[in-house]
Amino acid sequence: MEKICLKDFNFGELERWVRKQGWQKFRAKQIAKWIYNKKVASYDEMTDISKEIRQYLKENTTLNVLKLVSYEKSKIDGSIKFLWQLHDGNTIESVFIPERDHNTLCISTQVGCAVGCKFCYTTKDGLIRNLTTAEIVDQYIQVQRFVGLEPEKRISNIVYMGMGEPLANYDNVKKSVQIFTDERMAGLSNRKITISSSGIIAQILKMYEDKSFPQVRLAVSLNASDQKTREEIMPITKTNTIEDLMNTLNSLPFKTGYRIMLEYVLLKGVNDTEEDAHRLAKLIGKNKKRYKVNLIPFNPFEGSEYERPDEKRVERFQKILWDYNISAFIRWSKGKDISAACGQLRKKQLDNFISKDSLVKV
Numbered sequence: 001m002e003k004i005c006l007k008d009f010n011f012g013e014l015e016r017w018v019r020k021q022g023w024q025k026f027r028a029k030q031i032a033k034w035i036y037n038k039k040v041a042s043y044d045e046m047t048d049i050s051k052e053i054r055q056y057l058k059e060n061t062t063l064n065v066l067k068l069v070s071y072e073k074s075k076i077d078g079s080i081k082f083l084w085q086l087h088d089g090n091t092i093e094s095v096f097i098p099e100r101d102h103n104t105l106c107i108s109t110q111v112g113c114a115v116g117c118k119f120c121y122t123t124k125d126g127l128i129r130n131l132t133t134a135e136i137v138d139q140y141i142q143v144q145r146f147v148g149l150e151p152e153k154r155i156s157n158i159v160y161m162g163m164g165e166p167l168a169n170y171d172n173v174k175k176s177v178q179i180f181t182d183e184r185m186a187g188l189s190n191r192k193i194t195i196s197s198s199g200i201i202a203q204i205l206k207m208y209e210d211k212s213f214p215q216v217r218l219a220v221s222l223n224a225s226d227q228k229t230r231e232e233i234m235p236i237t238k239t240n241t242i243e244d245l246m247n248t249l250n251s252l253p254f255k256t257g258y259r260i261m262l263e264y265v266l267l268k269g270v271n272d273t274e275e276d277a278h279r280l281a282k283l284i285g286k287n288k289k290r291y292k293v294n295l296i297p298f299n300p301f302e303g304s305e306y307e308r309p310d311e312k313r314v315e316r317f318q319k320i321l322w323d324y325n326i327s328a329f330i331r332w333s334k335g336k337d338i339s340a341a342c343g344q345l346r347k348k349q350l351d352n353f354i355s356k357d358s359l360v361k362v
Ligand code: SF4
Pocket: 113, 114, 115, 116, 117, 120, 121, 122, 123, 162, 163, 164, 165, 197, 198, 221, 343
């Protein structure tokens, strides 16, 4: 029988499980503290828990569900890409991104992706499977342990922008957000967690209506200013039209500090013209305060059919949005030299990947 993993439990579930074993309720808090605060790698490190309980945990549960295969550190910006192996041999990636005053972790939610965005490397093999809650949460714990537990190394921001469409793995993503934001578990700030969706309208509405889904930030990959172009690069637009999507986003309850991010990957000659910028501004219309636009110049990968627009064109696009008083930022992706940039994470064949021993220790 497959062992349960404690990282699959939110706090309520952990408490119920602890009681079921006949242990006192406070053991749940103790166990959660060791896992999410101290980020221990083994039960033996849980020193204030009795030997008998630790032995029981060892025999009946698992603690780690990801095996580090390799990592690469960018010489340009210090971001680190991790390749993990799952119990069934599949692989996923996560990226640690150090910034001036905080650290961000970009995590994956699926092996592959079914959405099929044309500019994205992840989607090439289609969807293999959803990640479990533990596989999502363990990316945070293991990366934090790897980079160090000192305050300056602390991961404060989590972005669900790695492999997969997070809202297509709704239940496990929801539970991972509960774990990340629960004070008794990881205790991260809700405002520092961002779920990035390709724009599945029904799932976005479900998330906003779901009282047990902690409020976090939403980012939507828009990537075009008209139906035709968006449909060409994001086939999901056929059933989730750009008009319906914008109407939905405009209707969501708006709270200061939770502006919706519109992600816009700029593809040379496809969606980067001045007309596109004006159309995008019109699409946003009077709802300027509700949105922040992130312009992401495309990062070409081997075999990709798109190119990156030059810097001047990108800046011109931004300037047009500014003239409409829209907040727009250019995100030159991090980790370009290690293929860790937006849309470049992919299920890797282990034998094609650099071996751990051949890399310099970070
Ligand atoms: S961009 Fe995101 S949603 Fe689109 S195919 Fe890639 S991983 Fe999936």
